[in-house]
Amino acid sequence: MAFMPELPEVQTVRQGLNKLVKGSKIKSVEVLYPKMINIPAEDFEKKLAGKEIIQIDRRGKYLLFRLSDDLTLVSHLRMEGKYEVQSEGTERPKHTNVVFHLTDGRELRYKDTRMFGKMALVKNEDVYKLSGLNKIGPEPTEQDLKFDYMKEIMHKSHRKIKGFLLDQSKIAGLGNIYCDEVLWLSKINPEQLTNELSDDEIRRLRANIIKEIAAAIKDHGTTVHSYSNAYGEAGQFQNQLHAYGRKDEKCECCGTTMEKIKVAQRGTTFCPKCQKLHGDLSD
DNA sequence: AACGCGGCCTGTCGGC
DNA sequence: TGCCGACAGGCCGCGT
Structure with a gap:
């Protein structure tokens, strides 16, 4: 069965990312598939360089990477988007779309066979202005779903x-x-x-x-x-x-x-x- | 305004 | 065997 991330899968990815890259600092970024980014690739790469990953949150099926300087990287895995962390220089899988080089010699990779996933880099205050997040319903929990x-x-x-x-x-x-x-x-x-x-x-x-x-x-x-x-x-x-x-x-x-x-x-x-x-x- | 539908993508699979 | 269309599916944008 293919990996089809719905809320529980995204939550699992979030937990894993918090264990692996929370507190890490981004040295540089390579965008290999510019279509998935909301802004020009070079702006994306430039703005992310030097930022710290403070923590990773989730809302619905969206991952929210909270970064220093009040920035959020919003990531949607769609059908088959995956993250992995490996040492720099190790072989990259086919369909690696974005690589985040970390200052400790590891790299966080986003890979997506279907090329369906999306990323948006925005100010914290603009996260819930993004299409999709601007009208997202309550979380499916006892407290939120009345x-x-x-x-x-x-x-x-x-x-x-x-x-x-x-x-x-x-x-x-x-x-x-x-x-x-x-x-x-x-x-x-x-x-x-x-x-x-x-x-x-x-x-x-x-x-x-x-x-x-x-x-x-x-x-x-x-x-x-x-x-x-x-x-x-x-x-x-x-x-x-x-x-x-x-x-x-x-x-x-x-x-x-x-x-x-x-x-x-x-x-x-x-x-x-x-x-x-x-x-x-x-x- | 609510809702239906085409398009975006590529790998896999069934049919001929 | 090899080709090729159908299918998988979340969400955006557009049309009604």
């Missing part, structure tokens, strides 16, 4: 629930994998219209989102120690997926063959028996 909020925005949305859950402006951090998982856990059909969900279904969905994301973060967290210098690899959580990637397999709940359809332009796996549309009374 039932009343969910009920209110879901009541106003007429799209299919799968599309709603993928929308980062409604709830931050869910991607295709965890959407299929929480819908299966909640026994909700991915094509059910969002405003048609009952209070009980909203309650179940909320509880499963919070529980699932927390469990995935915990699982990835436990594998962190097995990595010495690369934090882009997936953890163990793929072993706990019930819906995603299980097309044509038996539903773990009822034994029915799982089906794959397209919803909101995304591959969507679900159980046609456990996850019926409202009003579908067939077996």
